[in-house]
Amino acid sequence: MPVKAAYDEIADWYEGQFLGEQRSDPLGIGAALRELLGAGTGVCLEVGCGTGVHAGVVRELGWTPVGVDLSAGMLRYGRERMPVARADAQRLPVRDGGVDAVVAVMVHTDMPAYPAVLREVARVLRPGGVFVHVGVHPCFCGSFADRSDPAAVVIRPGYRERHWTKDSWTDQGIRDKVGAAHRPLPNLLNALVDAGFGLERFREGGVPLPIVLSVRGRKNSADGEVTGSA
Incomplete structure (x- = not known):
């Protein structure tokens, strides 16, 4: 699969150079996880965990982080930060309702079949469990931006x-190396709703226009009601 091969190829660059430039959290990714995932206990699965760089924040919040990713190269670093498994996000090696929370951080553009991934996330998440999507902002980031x-972001046709x-x-980024999928904002939000999530909170990060859009959803119960507390 092309994305897997590409990330295997750039894993050392990603860990050694790209992440080094992100340690000050200029996009507010850590802040988004702290706000939207929040404190909790139990297993928090990270889908597309890559090198596991977000495991520390998840653990700091009280959760037990575990990760899955398709790239063996990225998981060489990820397994140093949390338990990991190599798996396709559309076929997670987790039983139905087996985890308490799920996060997907800056990976939806790597997944052209993201709606199918969201349905799989809903399958493995317990009713009332929290899912946090942190991703490239579809309105302000892409080949059209x-x-x-x-000081002057230019948005051209193509959104x-x-x-x-x-x-x-x-x-200096990811898209030119591995490519990226784009889906407009309504398409992204509808995919979350269609997968069975009640949308609760939203957050944007980055300047001067947002670079990151984060969403907290909660898995609906069998009768379609959202269970759990905000």
């Missing part, structure tokens, strides 16, 4: 079309 001038591309305004 030129962010080369930090409304779903697509996969390696076109990027920078050669």
Whole structure:
């Protein structure tokens, strides 16, 4: 699968250089997890965990982090930070209702079949369990968004079309190396609702226009009601 091969190839760069530039959390990813996942106990599964860089925040909140990813190269680093398994996000090696929380952090653009992944997340999450999506903001990031001038982001036509591309305004990021899937905001939010999540909270991060959109959803019960506390 192309995404797997690409991430295997860039795993050392990702761990050694790319993550080093993100340690100050300029996109507010750690803040989003603290706010939307919040304190809790039990197993929190990270789908597309990569090198496991977010495990520390999850553990700090009281959860027990475990991760799955398709890339063996990324998991070489991930297993140093939490228990991991190599698996396809559309076929998680977890029983129905087997985990208390799930997070997907900056990975939905790597998953053209993200709606199917969300349905699988709903399967393994207990009723009332929390799912936190943290991802590239579909409105302000993509091949249609030129962010080369930090003071004047230019949004060109292209937002409304779903697509996969390696076109990027920078050669220092991920998209130009492995490609990225784009789906407009309504498509993304509808996929969450269709998978059986009641949407509870939202957060944006990054400047001058948002780079990250985060969403907290809660798995509906069998009768369609959202259970659990906010």
